[in-house]
Amino acid sequence: MVFSSNIFLLYFMPIFFLVYFILPRKGRNYFLLLASLVFYAWGAPEFIIHLIVSVIANFYLVRWMNKTEKPGLKKLLCGISIAISIGLLFYFKYGNFTMQNINSVLGWFHAEPLQWTKILLPIGISFFSFQSVTYTLDTYRKVNEPMKRLSDYMLYIVMFPQLIAGPIVRYCDIADQIRNRESLYTDRLHGFYRFIIGLCKKVLIADVIGFQVDQILGPSNYDVLTSAQLADIANKIATIDSTSAWIAIFAFTFQIYFDFAGYSDMAIGLGRMMGFKFPENFDNPYVSTTISEFWRRWHQTFSVFIKNYLYFPLGGSRVKTEARKYFNLWFCFLISGLWHGAAWNFVVYGALQGIFICADKLFLKKFNERLGRIPSVFFTFLIIVLTRCFFRIERIDLSWMFIKRLFAFDFAPFHFSDNPHLYVTMLVAAFFSFFTLSKLGLKVQDKVYFTDYNRRQHIIAFVICIFAFIFCLGALNASGFSPFIYFRF
């Protein structure tokens, strides 16, 4: 189920919150768990059993791991637990990709290809697998005690606000809240406001821009396309004029941010309505002055995960040689790229990010500092935009062809009147993306997101959000229905 779907907005959410708040406190977690399973089962009926079985297995493995005093067994159980989570992720997400590549290699040697039935990707597997890993490792490292009840652990993994597209909530961040949390009326209202902000980002900005991006670049998921459709996309890209190409890639850069940040806002908002304090996932990433800063601001919970559970175990920056340090950094970003999708374009995307991060450490950061804040923000933004080509266009040859078209200087005249809705929405997106470059912007952001409101402010926010909700409902149903981009990852 998608937050921006009619089923969720008109039925699931009202009924869930009504029952949730009517129930006595001790019943709420059970109801939330039940609702979360329904939520997942609605969208992924084939995988709900996999999810439940893997969660149960992991719970008992970790409990056993925690109880045992034998360090060897402890390590083994930790390994098995992680292997289950990562193994499932690998099997479902990278199985097709791996077999495809093996068969390509076999093809070079004129060998028979291996038989393989294509498997479907369970939604959200990249997110809940990582949460399982944090649970296992945080318990192993004694950061937190394991959950006493299976239902609590299950709730941590499958809680519907963050089940399918994050934020990736580390076990240590939420362990206490699962059993003890308070949901004040103001929290419920603030949660609702945050949810509506996210809904607006998704429906009024990302979807509007995304529709046009798809018009220019074709659908984003090439797996479902026929060869004729792919040929059509290739033809479009080969003949695109530079103006349209730049508009498309800028538009996609805004689309992906507002889509994903919108989802995160909705998840954080829903959590807050129930009294959970989920970690923030975005901190104005497009005002970053360097690529390193960008990754500290973009999909923060993922970056924290990679840092704590991959970069540090690799040795982080405390390694013997500089070369190893840079390799660790680059490797982490390579894996990050691959996490986004099982395709070579994502590998290239990750590798490029890694190269820019290393370049940051070597010279780019200093260069940006000399440029000054505003120019370096736009320089960094330009790098982000260009690397997004490999993210959006799921074939490396086409991505490269697209980049060539960007720099072909074959500019067609720009006419605002051709699509004012798109251009105005892009301007709005740009405004909010760079809003916090100013102190005033930061102040406003803090006020809107992180400060408690007084009575008057609550009433104003409430009325605005009610209207925004109606407006988004209209937008959703007038223009059709679109799922979130990050569901695929």
Next chain:
Amino acid sequence: MKKPRIRYDCVLFALLMVFLFVPIVQEWTSIFPKKLLKGAFEPTPKPELTFDNYRSNTYQTQIEKYVSEHFGLREPVIRIYNQYLWSAYHKTYCHFIMPGKKGYLYYTVAVNEHYGTELPKFYSSNDKAMADADKELRMMNKLRYVLKDYGIEFVAFIAPDKSEVYPEYLPRRDADTSTIHLADYYSRRMTETGFPFINMTEWFVSMRDTASVPLFPKTDSHWRYSAIYGYDSLFRFINSLDGEAKFPTLHIGPPVAYESDKLEGDEETLNLIFPIRGGRTKYKSEITVEDDSLHRKPKVLFVGDSFIWSMGEFMPARQIMTDWEIWFYNNTATIASSNKTESVKDIDRLSHILNADYVVFYSAGHQWREATYGFTKDALLQLCVSDSLFEASVEDHTKRLRNYEGYANMTEEEVRNSITWMLKNDPELIPGLDGEGIPAIRNTKRIKEALTISHIRNDKDWVNALNFYAVQHTISPDDALREEARRISAGESPLREEIVIDTAAYIQMKKQEIIKGWRNNPDKLREMQQKASDNNQPLDTVFERNARWIINQQIEDGNLFQ
């Protein structure tokens, strides 16, 4: 005592919960009267929840779609967003309407056609498009000469495109100047081949600056008031041909402007809250029909697009024509005399064609790619090719093509079906219809029968008697007509002589037929059940009363037997 303080956050939260439930409550109870959005769409049926549907995600996808079409307050919510899009950007999600400058509305396809971007979607080159047009026109000319044998004139008119008449308000688009415009091509070729037609686009363009009223409304892509001039010209043009029946002379009074809140068709489909500015002024004229006792008023079969519908609104059609039919896109037939709309494929097409004095094909310029919506091919087959000849042609082609690569993996039946389809789409493959010349072959037996049917149709008492017979024997009125024609052709005594109309029995039978139809129609059945529950009456009583009401209406209108 201290007054307890009302917690505003608690109140706001309670209000929020109430608000979240408003759509559900509205959907279940319809507290506010439900209004539908305008515009045609294929409604999603309520999906059935089965394990297989659920597992394959079909149920979830369909229910989401179903909910988006039925949720409470859908209509106002969508109108709010549409109004925002329109007011801020002049944008609409209605895909077949393209807003132009200053709020002018155009047909999307017509705009594409104007800029030369429509044809390349269907043809890889102009030559191919022109070859298809030539072929169609060749068949139109063949049909024209065949129809002439039965005293029927086949004419055409190219209805004007708003995009050509008022191009200054078109939205900006990149034009493909290398693409031809098929309406222009047809116009040129019809002139060259002598096919009778009028190109109203050219005429409207020439008079747009001098006309006293706008030739197209701002908010519709169809002609409205100016259709009067179009139809009048068509009638005059037809009268100039050698047909026996003539249209009477019309005297069109000066246009009178008036304000109306009724939205034009295209504006309606935008589903806005507020009407578009400048779209309220409408025009009408008094039209008097000059009596012409020298000539019979014609029967006309119109085949084409929506440009004929203004006839009913602006013209005294019943005073101008004896009878007329509109075959909308050659798909649905609206028959004036019986006030019925049926699927074209369900009627006896040949008898309907032969019943007319004039067959008029018309279409707006941008739609001439699809001329004549399959009518010409079908009419040629009906008029010229007997069943036996068609079968023989299928047989012959099957023998010749059976071993071709494309048919290799097909069963015998699939090959035959494929060839049948091919011959229906290209009748010139049938011997006798091929080549450039006028076809000499005729479907004589069927034509004779059709002419008899046509003759019967013009006798109201005869038709009534046959309708009574049809209801009595639970067959369709067309079957009764065909049986009568068969009897006459075979020299048997006509059914008419055996039928004694018992009106009371007819009413009873008709009532049962209506009720049976309702029972088999889930929507109607639901509506009746709702009525029964609202009025606290048994369902049978509601059926009975409603059927009786319809019959009473028919008696009042004098068409009980139709």
